Amino acid sequence: MTKHLALLLFIGLAWGQIESDTTQIDYSKMGIDAANNDFNSRSYYYAGCTGYGVYLIPLAATAPVKIPEKYNSVLFSDGGESFKISYKKELRRLRVKYIGKGTFHLISAAGVSYILF
Numbered sequence: 001m002t003k004h005l006a007l008l009l010f011i012g013l014a015w016g017q018i019e020s021d022t023t024q025i026d027y028s029k030m031g032i033d034a035a036n037n038d039f040n041s042r043s044y045y046y047a048g049c050t051g052y053g054v055y056l057i058p059l060a061a062t063a064p065v066k067i068p069e070k071y072n073s074v075l076f077s078d079g080g081e082s083f084k085i086s087y088k089k090e091l092r093r094l095r096v097k098y099i100g101k102g103t104f105h106l107i108s109a110a111g112v113s114y115i116l117f
Contacts, residue, residue: 027079031086034071039091041098048102057103060095 047056065088067075074083 025079027074027077027082028086030074030079031083032090034083035087035090035094038068039094041094044095044098045102048099048104049106050102051106053099053103053106056099057096060099061092063092063095065091 044060047053067084067087071083071087074080
């Protein structure tokens with residue numbers, strides 16, 4: 001009797017395993033989150049503060065984006081193209097945002113110092 005019970009439990013366990021459902025995964029949201037986690041804002045902010053930010057914004061917006069190899073498993077899945085597009089778009093947006101922020105702070109500081117001195 002215990003053999004049959006163990007066999008039935010094993011069959012029930014195997015039958016209860018389901019395949020992972022990838023239709024509910026939002027790959028574009030996953031790409032945006034990954035880009036936000038991987039982005040280093042400091043270097044782009046400092047680039048904007050150099051005074052060349054106005055020239056660097058178009059370069060940052062059109063520069064190619066390399067996706068790290070740690071995302072290869074996602075890229076080769078069903079929603080990989082959506083992930084890739086949203087990752088690149090978000091990374092370019094963040095680059096332009098932080099260069100613009102640095103440029104704005106530089107221009108603001110120059111304006112304030114002109115008014116004060």
